[in-house]
Amino acid sequence: MNFKIAVIPGDGIGPEIVGTSLKVLDKIAEKYDHVFDYTEVLAGGAAIDACDTPLPQETVDICLASDAVLLGALGGPKWDNVPGDKRPEAGLLALRKSLGLYANLRPAILFDELKASCPLKPEIIGNGLDIMVVRELTGGIYFGEKGRDGENAAWDIMKYTRPEVLRIARKAFDIAMKRNKKVTNVDKANVLEVSRFWRSCVEEVAKDYPEVELNHLYVDNAAMQLVINPKQFDVIVTGNLFGDILSDEASMITGSIGMLPSASMADGKFGMFEPIHGSAPDIANQNKANPIATIVSVAMMLRYSLDLTKEANAIDAAVQKTLAQGYRTGDIFSDGMTLVGTIEMGQKIIENL
Amino acid sequence: MNFKIAVIPGDGIGPEIVGTSLKVLDKIAEKYDHVFDYTEVLAGGAAIDACDTPLPQETVDICLASDAVLLGALGGPKWDNVPGDKRPEAGLLALRKSLGLYANLRPAILFDELKASCPLKPEIIGNGLDIMVVRELTGGIYFGEKGRDGENAAWDIMKYTRPEVLRIARKAFDIAMKRNKKVTNVDKANVLEVSRFWRSCVEEVAKDYPEVELNHLYVDNAAMQLVINPKQFDVIVTGNLFGDILSDEASMITGSIGMLPSASMADGKFGMFEPIHGSAPDIANQNKANPIATIVSVAMMLRYSLDLTKEANAIDAAVQKTLAQGYRTGDIFSDGMTLVGTIEMGQKIIENL
Numbered sequence: 001m002n003f004k005i006a007v008i009p010g011d012g013i014g015p016e017i018v019g020t021s022l023k024v025l026d027k028i029a030e031k032y033d034h035v036f037d038y039t040e041v042l043a044g045g046a047a048i049d050a051c052d053t054p055l056p057q058e059t060v061d062i063c064l065a066s067d068a069v070l071l072g073a074l075g076g077p078k079w080d081n082v083p084g085d086k087r088p089e090a091g092l093l094a095l096r097k098s099l100g101l102y103a104n105l106r107p108a109i110l111f112d113e114l115k116a117s118c119p120l121k122p123e124i125i126g127n128g129l130d131i132m133v134v135r136e137l138t139g140g141i142y143f144g145e146k147g148r149d150g151e152n153a154a155w156d157i158m159k160y161t162r163p164e165v166l167r168i169a170r171k172a173f174d175i176a177m178k179r180n181k182k183v184t185n186v187d188k189a190n191v192l193e194v195s196r197f198w199r200s201c202v203e204e205v206a207k208d209y210p211e212v213e214l215n216h217l218y219v220d221n222a223a224m225q226l227v228i229n230p231k232q233f234d235v236i237v238t239g240n241l242f243g244d245i246l247s248d249e250a251s252m253i254t255g256s257i258g259m260l261p262s263a264s265m266a267d268g269k270f271g272m273f274e275p276i277h278g279s280a281p282d283i284a285n286q287n288k289a290n291p292i293a294t295i296v297s298v299a300m301m302l303r304y305s306l307d308l309t310k311e312a313n314a315i316d317a318a319v320q321k322t323l324a325q326g327y328r329t330g331d332i333f334s335d336g337m338t339l340v341g342t343i344e345m346g347q348k349i350i351e352n353l
Numbered sequence: 354m355n356f357k358i359a360v361i362p363g364d365g366i367g368p369e370i371v372g373t374s375l376k377v378l379d380k381i382a383e384k385y386d387h388v389f390d391y392t393e394v395l396a397g398g399a400a401i402d403a404c405d406t407p408l409p410q411e412t413v414d415i416c417l418a419s420d421a422v423l424l425g426a427l428g429g430p431k432w433d434n435v436p437g438d439k440r441p442e443a444g445l446l447a448l449r450k451s452l453g454l455y456a457n458l459r460p461a462i463l464f465d466e467l468k469a470s471c472p473l474k475p476e477i478i479g480n481g482l483d484i485m486v487v488r489e490l491t492g493g494i495y496f497g498e499k500g501r502d503g504e505n506a507a508w509d510i511m512k513y514t515r516p517e518v519l520r521i522a523r524k525a526f527d528i529a530m531k532r533n534k535k536v537t538n539v540d541k542a543n544v545l546e547v548s549r550f551w552r553s554c555v556e557e558v559a560k561d562y563p564e565v566e567l568n569h570l571y572v573d574n575a576a577m578q579l580v581i582n583p584k585q586f587d588v589i590v591t592g593n594l595f596g597d598i599l600s601d602e603a604s605m606i607t608g609s610i611g612m613l614p615s616a617s618m619a620d621g622k623f624g625m626f627e628p629i630h631g632s633a634p635d636i637a638n639q640n641k642a643n644p645i646a647t648i649v650s651v652a653m654m655l656r657y658s659l660d661l662t663k664e665a666n667a668i669d670a671a672v673q674k675t676l677a678q679g680y681r682t683g684d685i686f687s688d689g690m691t692l693v694g695t696i697e698m699g700q701k702i703i704e705n706l
């Protein structure tokens with residue numbers, strides 16, 4: 001089959017990890033007889049440098065004309081002093097909004113081979129962790145009105161509408177149905193009006209999923225529970241800001257942040273896929289970055305946007321095998337393992353395909 | 354000396370832990386020849402039950418006429434279905450606001466004797482943890498305008514004014530000067546206008562403290578760093594909502610949540626002191642609750658509001674000694690220790706005074 005993929009290498013280690021991941025995808029194309037048409041486009045710092053805007057309209061157009069988008073990582077200290085609305089992050093937010101990517105799926109999985117890098121004690125993680133954070137991505141305080149009262153104050157509005165909450169809640173319950181049928185809603189309903197509203201919408205959706213167990217946690221409590229008892233979680237659904245904080249915390253407790261992919265989905269099958277980690281400018285262009293998070297993001301893309309389940313599974317299996325063979329990039333290295341660079345890690349995974 | 358203390362036992366385990374803590378304070382009075390005048394007042398669930406409001410005006414008046422306030426814990430499932438503005442939490446927020454308690458100090462300390470309860474691996478906690486979270490407590494989204502757009506949406510405004518940020522930043526830098534001279538400001542300046550404003554105000558205050566090292570973290574990154582590298586932190590300063598989340602996470606990584614006090618300070622020396630933990634209705638009235646967080650909150654009260662440093666140190670030392678003797682309530686029990694109830698724990702601490 002023939003697929004159009006928009007590719008945003010981005011900044012820092014982005015181009016390296018994306019380059020390596022596309023080699024893996026090339027191998028899938030060859031082996032399973034598909035054609036992946038890549039169109040490389042600019043966003044973030046690279047776009048600021050080239051076109052003085054973090055998100056050229058051309059990028060949006062090409063993404064929308066594609067079956068899926070693969071993104072490396074955006075941003076870096078180079079653009080720290082650019083004004084707020086022109087920063088790489090502004091480009092990322094605009095990209096999410098203009099592509100309608102309202103559902104951010106962030107799996108926090110502990111890779112068996114990497115238990116040694118988990119910061120939590122073994123008795124807490126038990127036989128592993130597998131949490132799916134479903135974060136609302138195009139609403140809330142990220143996209144609310146904002147402003148200043150002269151020199152004296154500044155403000156942002158955290159707002160959610162009914163359709164926004166209903167659709168993300170549906171997404172979370174649909175995902176839970178394919179997993180362990182448990183949804184934890186996280187909000188701050190004891191203080192925020194928007195959270196009380198959010199919670200009532202989630203409860204409305206829950207009625208359509210009688211098999212799924214729903215519980216509610218306040219965000220402060222959720223931040224604690226992730227540390228003390230992460231095994232209680234299956235699917236977490238939450239708003240944009242709380243999801244930003246909790247998904248990062250969840251990925252960190254796995255100790256596997258260089259390994260974790262994410263999907264940002266629109267209605268239907270269209271989505272953007274990227275590693276959870278950042279652009280790590282300190283190790284850029286040194287063949288040191290761990291490409292695995294991006295490679296498994298490619299697997300997520302095959303599974304969620306292109307319906308190529310077999311091919312996605314093949315990538316995941318090749319990654320597992322490569323880890324089992326003892327190959328490690330610097331970030332996940334431990335005694336007795338074989339240290340490899342970005343390119344070599346990609347090659348080993350391709351050999352295992 | 355003669356001091357007026359307003360006492361809010363509160364709900365759940367509140368009355369037990371406050372009762373035990375006041376016995377400790379009685380012993381201090383006797384030993385050091387002070388008079389503490391207690392006036393018991395209502396707030397939270399107890400006030401809803403008795404006066405149909407979570408914060409009677411009389412409570413505010415008596416607190417304001419006192420030298421300090423000691424609070425147990427508020428809330429519980431019994432009042433979960435009370436409307437938003439009449440809930441125990443609303444009483445707590447109104448109390449903070451009407452007493453002008455803008456600075457919430459939440460130490461996250463790992464007690465040496467309790468290393469076994471810390472969820473993080475020993476190599477991460479090293480020789481201990483000692484973080485002070487300074488949370489803004491009377492502004493931000495907790496007290497912003499809020500509302501609904503009919504059935505279709507709801508919103509809350511996160512706003513900060515210059516004076517609000519300047520005074521909490523000053524508080525944080527003053528505290529850092531007495532500690533390790535490092536302040537980490539936590540915000541979401543890559544997305545929120547209010548955070549960009551907040552950050553610029555913090556930087557302004559920093560100029561008056563050339564000896565203090567200031568760095569900035571985004572809140573998502575801070576949530577990760579607390580898990581992976583908590584030893585980098587000395588003083589954390591942040592807004593109301595982020596402080597709620599991060600201080601709970603910080604207290605949880607110590608594994609000592611039943612042990613941690615907090616102070617909520619107004620301008621000058623007036624403050625309210627309470628344990629960090631909640632009202633734990635499931636173990637209320639069973640002589641099971643750990644009173645130590647409340648007892649060390651009393652110590653904080655002596656130190657911060659009443660200038661009784663010697664007396665405060667005596668309480669802290671008696672707590673340490675009691676732990677070293679092996680006495681433990683259920684929440685911090687481990688093999689080989691002696692299990693005691695709320696009352697017995699208080700008695701042991703008094704004996705050690």
Ligand SMILES: CC(C)[C@H](C(=O)O)[C@@H](O)C(=O)O
Binds near residue numbers: 089092244543544573
């Ligand atoms: C870079 C930043 C704007 C972004 C966010 O806050 O959404 C990032 O932290 C993420 O989680 O993807």
Ligand SMILES: CC(C)[C@H](C(=O)O)[C@@H](O)C(=O)O
Binds near residue numbers: 220597
């Ligand atoms: C009970 C709740 C309103 C409160 C808060 O969010 O401030 C609590 O979580 C706290 O941190 O003291």
